[in-house]
Amino acid sequence: MTTTAKEAREAFGERLRNLRKDAGLTGRQLSELAGWHSSKVSRIEYGKQTPTDADLQAWCIHTRTDDQLPDLVANLRNVEASYLEWRRMRLPHRQKQSVAAEAKTNLMRWYEPVVVPGLLQTPPYAEAILRMVLDFYDEPESDIESSLGARLERQQVLYRGNHRFYFILAEQVLHTRVGTADLMLEQLDRLLTAMSLPRVVLGIVPTKADYRTPVNNFIMFDSRMVQVETISAELTITQPSEIALYDKAFHRLKDQAIHGQDARAMIAAAMADLRSDHDPYT
Missing domain, CATH: 1.10.260.40 (lambda repressor-like DNA-binding domains)
Incomplete structure (x- = not known):
């Protein structure tokens, strides 16, 4: 790459x-x-x-x-x-760019291997993620309020217009601890709520699924653009032959993911594990 x-x-x-x-x-x-x-x-x-x-x-x-x-x-x-260095891009500005891109997209397909997608994050979870990002890139925390507001504004796209969303998460997302156990419980409950939204499909690739696709985090905007986040930058891909590979990867991940009640049961099991770890009497 x-x-x-x-x-x-x-x-x-x-x-x-x-x-x-x-x-x-x-x-x-x-x-x-x-x-x-x-x-x-x-x-x-x-x-x-x-x-x-x-x-x-x-x-x-x-x-x-x-x-x-x-x-x-x-x-x-x-x-x-395509190559936008994080250090040259203020986080509030980055969030506003996402709002514009998402607003004109009919079908958004989003794969996340480690953390909950931004559109599905609760405010405390989003704040914890943003604080970690600002700390990692040595950015001032003075940006946190405007960055958080912009990220939460993005979520309105879930309820407006005729947009459709297909989220695929690796099972690891359910177990990557962000903040406290209570914060995680609230976030996992938010995933269950999101699954009931009429234009949202959420699938989870089990940890024990066979390795079939070389993947990183990526977001597809119809078939015109793909965004990929790396440690040092964000790549915006518009080349048709490359987009076709991401389309192929997404379909393979979709075939491996579990949905509906099975996905709900997996989230509930992760919540039960958290409650067990959090229970001072166990």
């Missing part, structure tokens, strides 16, 4: 270089065909210059790869805008 803007440009340039070589052209020959300066092809291929849409169109025409143009343009957008 690309992890820096420089690496993203270099990876994109390598893809273009392979198209040129497959077409049997040297860099100089391609420059002459496109009417470019002799060094332009080299600069693009080594990530020193970002091509324009017109450059990509010319590249595809002269390498006879017109069918790849839409995917290349989407890939270029990904290179230009």
Whole structure:
């Protein structure tokens, strides 16, 4: 996975270089065909210059790869805008971006391996998560109130419009302790409530499920965009071929997940374990 803007440009340039070589052209020959300066092809291929849409169109025409143009343009957008470092992005602003993206999405599919998705978090759980994030990235806690307000505002999308939501959680989410046992009990009860919402489907992948899909946290916005969170950044993926892989991963996870009463029973069992651990007389 690309992890820096420089690496993203270099990876994109390598893809273009392979198209040129497959077409049997040297860099100089391609420059002459496109009417470019002799060094332009080299600069693009080594990530020193970002091509324009017109450059990509010319590249595809002269390498006879017109069918790849839409995917290349989407890939270029990904290179230009996908890598957003957390330290350069204030959390309240990040939450407002999420509100805008979620508001124009018809079907949101969300996979979480460790913690409860933001749209389903209780206020105390959300606050505990945000405090941990601010501490991890050495951000001031003065942001906490506005960040929390923005995160809770996001949840209104569950009740407005015609949006639909499909959440898949790893069973680990039910056991990852965030805050106190009482806080966790309230959060798990919130999951049970969310399952009764008419436009929400919630599935849980059991811990003992077979390993079938290499996954990380990811959120799909229809079939136009995927967001993936890493330790240092958030990746926004718009390339159709990559989105197709996330679509495939989500469907595999959906097939493995349990739903309905079985999922409720799993949540209830986790709550019972918490109560048992919390009971001072046991």
